[in-house]
Amino acid sequence: MALEWxxxxxxxxxxxxxxxxxxxxxxxxxxxxxPTVQPTQAPGTDLLEPPESVTEPEPxxxxxxxxxxxxxxxxRLRQRLSGSQGALGRGLLALLSRDRLDSxxxxxxxxxxxTADIGVAxxxxxxxxxxxxxxxEGGEAPDPRTVLREELLTLLNPEADRRLAVSGAxxxxxxxxxxxxxxxxxxxxxxxxxxILVAEDRTVxxxxxxxxxxxxxxxxxxxxxxxxxxxxxxxxxTDPASVAFDAVKQGIDxxxxxxxVDTAGRLQNKAGLMDELGKVKRVIEKQAPVTEVLLVLDAxxxxxxxxxxxxxxxxxxxxxxxxxxLDGSAKGGIVVAVQRQLGVPVKLVGVGEGPxxxxxFDPEAFVDALLGG
Amino acid sequence: xFATLSDRLxxxxxxxxxxxxxxxxxxxATAREIRIALLEADVALPVVKQFVxxxxxxxxxxxxxxxxxxxxxxxxxxxxxxxxxxxxxxxxLRYAKSGPTVIxxxxxxxxxxxxxxxxxxxxxxxxxxxxxxxxxxxxxxxxxxxxxxxxxxVGVKVFxxxxxxxxGDPVKVARDAxxxxxxxxxxxxxVDTAGRLGVDAEMxxxxxxxxxxxxPDEVLFVVDAMIGQDAVTTAQAFLDGxxxxxxxxxxLDGDARGGAxxxxxxxxxxxxxxxxxxxxxxxFDLFHPDRMASRILDMGDMLTxxxxxxxxxxxxxxxxxxxKLAGRGGxxxxxxxxxxxxxxxxxxxxxxxxxxxxxxxxFRDQLENFDEREIDRIEAIICSMxxxxxxxxxxxxxxxxxxxAKGSGRxxxxxxxxxxxxxxxxxxMEQMARGGGMPGMPGMPGMPGQGKRxxxxxxxKKGKSKxxxxxxxxxxxxxxSQEQQESQRPANPFGAPMDPADLEKAAKEFQLPExxxxxxx
Numbered sequence: 001m002a003l004e005w006x007x008x009x010x011x012x013x014x015x016x017x018x019x020x021x022x023x024x025x026x027x028x029x030x031x032x033x034x035p036t037v038q039p040t041q042a043p044g045t046d047l048l049e050p051p052e053s054v055t056e057p058e059p060x061x062x063x064x065x066x067x068x069x070x071x072x073x074x075x076r077l078r079q080r081l082s083g084s085q086g087a088l089g090r091g092l093l094a095l096l097s098r099d100r101l102d103s104x105x106x107x108x109x110x111x112x113x114x115t116a117d118i119g120v121a122x123x124x125x126x127x128x129x130x131x132x133x134x135x136x137e138g139g140e141a142p143d144p145r146t147v148l149r150e151e152l153l154t155l156l157n158p159e160a161d162r163r164l165a166v167s168g169a170x171x172x173x174x175x176x177x178x179x180x181x182x183x184x185x186x187x188x189x190x191x192x193x194x195x196i197l198v199a200e201d202r203t204v205x206x207x208x209x210x211x212x213x214x215x216x217x218x219x220x221x222x223x224x225x226x227x228x229x230x231x232x233x234x235x236x237x238t239d240p241a242s243v244a245f246d247a248v249k250q251g252i253d254x255x256x257x258x259x260x261v262d263t264a265g266r267l268q269n270k271a272g273l274m275d276e277l278g279k280v281k282r283v284i285e286k287q288a289p290v291t292e293v294l295l296v297l298d299a300x301x302x303x304x305x306x307x308x309x310x311x312x313x314x315x316x317x318x319x320x321x322x323x324x325x326l327d328g329s330a331k332g333g334i335v336v337a338v339q340r341q342l343g344v345p346v347k348l349v350g351v352g353e354g355p356x357x358x359x360x361f362d363p364e365a366f367v368d369a370l371l372g373g
Numbered sequence: 374x375f376a377t378l379s380d381r382l383x384x385x386x387x388x389x390x391x392x393x394x395x396x397x398x399x400x401x402a403t404a405r406e407i408r409i410a411l412l413e414a415d416v417a418l419p420v421v422k423q424f425v426x427x428x429x430x431x432x433x434x435x436x437x438x439x440x441x442x443x444x445x446x447x448x449x450x451x452x453x454x455x456x457x458x459x460x461x462x463x464x465x466l467r468y469a470k471s472g473p474t475v476i477x478x479x480x481x482x483x484x485x486x487x488x489x490x491x492x493x494x495x496x497x498x499x500x501x502x503x504x505x506x507x508x509x510x511x512x513x514x515x516x517x518x519x520x521x522x523x524x525x526x527v528g529v530k531v532f533x534x535x536x537x538x539x540x541g542d543p544v545k546v547a548r549d550a551x552x553x554x555x556x557x558x559x560x561x562x563x564v565d566t567a568g569r570l571g572v573d574a575e576m577x578x579x580x581x582x583x584x585x586x587x588x589p590d591e592v593l594f595v596v597d598a599m600i601g602q603d604a605v606t607t608a609q610a611f612l613d614g615x616x617x618x619x620x621x622x623x624x625l626d627g628d629a630r631g632g633a634x635x636x637x638x639x640x641x642x643x644x645x646x647x648x649x650x651x652x653x654x655x656x657f658d659l660f661h662p663d664r665m666a667s668r669i670l671d672m673g674d675m676l677t678x679x680x681x682x683x684x685x686x687x688x689x690x691x692x693x694x695x696x697k698l699a700g701r702g703g704x705x706x707x708x709x710x711x712x713x714x715x716x717x718x719x720x721x722x723x724x725x726x727x728x729x730x731x732x733x734x735x736f737r738d739q740l741e742n743f744d745e746r747e748i749d750r751i752e753a754i755i756c757s758m759x760x761x762x763x764x765x766x767x768x769x770x771x772x773x774x775x776x777x778a779k780g781s782g783r784x785x786x787x788x789x790x791x792x793x794x795x796x797x798x799x800x801x802m803e804q805m806a807r808g809g810g811m812p813g814m815p816g817m818p819g820m821p822g823q824g825k826r827x828x829x830x831x832x833x834k835k836g837k838s839k840x841x842x843x844x845x846x847x848x849x850x851x852x853x854s855q856e857q858q859e860s861q862r863p864a865n866p867f868g869a870p871m872d873p874a875d876l877e878k879a880a881k882e883f884q885l886p887e888x889x890x891x892x893x894x
Contacts, residue, residue: 115418117601120409182624182652183483183597191514212652213488214522215515222514222538267627271718298483302415302601304629325482328570329610330603353482353512 106131117302118333122340126151149367155336156363160345164320165291166197166258172288173205173251174258177244177281178322179312180296182265185324185350187216189296190262191223192350192358197258198227205254206231207247207261209240209280220262226355240264240276241283248287268311281316294347296322299332309338318342323361324350397433403447404429414669416632417605420639428454452666458639460662464646467618469590473505473554474561477547477587479580479615480595481607482568485623487516489595489649490565491523492657497561498529505559507550508533509543509583512567520565527654530559543567543579548586564589571610580615592617593646596633598625604633605640612641619646622660626650630669634660687716698802705799707763711755718748753781754791766792 106127113123129151166174176193180186190206197204206224208231210216217233224231232247244261251259263280266273284290295318297305312318321339323332326349335346346361404425411421431450468474476493478486487510494504506524508531510516517537524531532550535541547564554562566583569576584592594617596604611617620637625648634645648660694713697705755763757780762768769777769792778785 111418114412115602117415117603120412181599181627183485185483213519214526215519218518219513219515267624269628270626298597298599300481300597300600300603300607302599302604302629302632303413304415304599304627305601307628325570327572328481328603329572329606330601334601
């Protein structure tokens, strides 16, 4: 009977393709409207401008105040990074400071970047740029460290808007939807963001739309209790969209500043689950626009992170990335590729298990930390 | 986005046809492609280097240069090497000779330890063991709670004396658990520990303390299939810090290529023992090295496709459609097509499914530019037809066409194309289904029920026509013969699954029909 199956699958595939390709071909003539999802270049500005009240006195600063000062956070971030990642920068610098850069050296540089999960294509791009710059500028080139820093920064696009849109327009609450694959650290991230917002004297409501995983709601509730934030929950197994809807509704009624919606982890290749996620967002938007969609990426993730970012962007239009578990030995280089291809900036980084170990992503500090400075 | 290794190699070898032998440069170019393919599959760099070196050595030495199709040969070598590393040492769980067997789980945060603990417990329970789950993750908020809920789901007792959330001593919990297991006569103890980073010395020490306290028979390192280059560092850190005997790969149901499996197996020499692929508690099984090899190389994976299809398809509906295609039980109509299309969609995106079929590499570009919403549009067109039109699309004349186009918001020409293509495709499928199997599918190896299939195939040929004969006597005879076929077939088509080895062989030999490509211009 397996023959039947193979036949059938192929048959279907054939029909599918024939018909589709036919349509496609005919469609190309009369310009079928294909609303493809455009990667947003400046995601902070797509849905709404964060109103005046959110914008910080200093324009480059993210819209968040932290329980802990910005400086100390960055210092800690730098420390963490220098422990785990400094090796990359130092190794590269050692390589680049050699007198002659032969092909072996270039290969070593390439390898070092590859080991950081930066990915084959961005690595190639970076190495090529370094190469031509050093060749063109010859002896007068600024020291390799500066060149490398600049090139890494270019890849990270420091101009991208990395503010979190946590306020809505017209007095509506800002709605932050947190999405990601299983085990990336969504619930923890939601808890940490809630702490930051509370420390900033904003009123927050959490929506526990992870109705699938056992005890996920309780996990979020524990975070909420610690800072005295209410959690809107539904019984396990209910439609997450309804929980999200209720959360936003309550948030609007209570006039809170921000509603954070935690969702269940889902692998991006599960069409059904991705549809569910799309529904969550659509349903929320019946009441108020979602101001921020954060994709949580685990720093240990390899090249699959790119696929994750792309698929999640297609479904819910991701506006920012939270890179978690950066305090480990993983380098999180995949975000370079993600930002390069999709233009979605990293907005926050998780650098530890402590409740305040969430820092705004600062590309310069990130690169400086990479380079051990 | 990602070209498969086969594509890359095919490209490299394109210009080599007719050459007597491969030059050193050719082999280097090949090696580079393999290197990129492995790196994109997240295989760690040191492993890639070592691996490519080995492949190069073999390629230089033997088979390849003289072979008719060097690309295939190289892929074969790569595949063999992969399987050798991944499956070099397969082994089963060691059970303790006396007293409870202790299995300890360790890994990074979010690797899936807690979920896996419950899956493993269920799996053991099915092997007639009496597992006890131990909640020694006292770090993450409500990890204990999660394990309790999961334990309840699989019907396994959970030993959780501490509430967790940072309270309690996991070492003591683990130690007490052994006593508890002895007292309550559980013969396997599964210790779920907190997630920890390889660089966190304090937490690693704690893991080592737990290990020393319970003296586990098996320590399993749980790792996420999506992990990147860091796999090596982490795996080594855990090996040094805790030490483990086997690896469990989780989240294999994602589309990560899982190069980590190769990295870890090759660096640490510890075998991957289990694979967990899905959110259901039963989605847990022993690890298949050969499938993993195909996956890392991103070769078309018919087996996975068939497996997925079996899981998600409505068997009855699918059989009905297959029968119709084979000329039994009426014509294959647009309704059937719609049903099938909806079922296929459940498997995931069409471009991905097509990508899983071997030999699709040449259409990769088209597949990538393919807009999934095209399917929605087709669905809209079909749904705008009346049932009668769906059953017999020949009915559709000018005014019907205009109505359908209006109803589905498409152009009249789209409706036209759909109907035309449908007829074309149906003809082709019927040929494939009836005309002695698939063109380009060399003799399907001995399958159970082969004889019966042959008979079933003959019957419609005899009739020459799919329609029921006008002669009542003949019609009755036809019906009888049909019923006969029906009764000859096993009652449940999936009741007697074929031997996996045969299936694998069949899948390997399977190729798309040659005239397929002409529809894809």
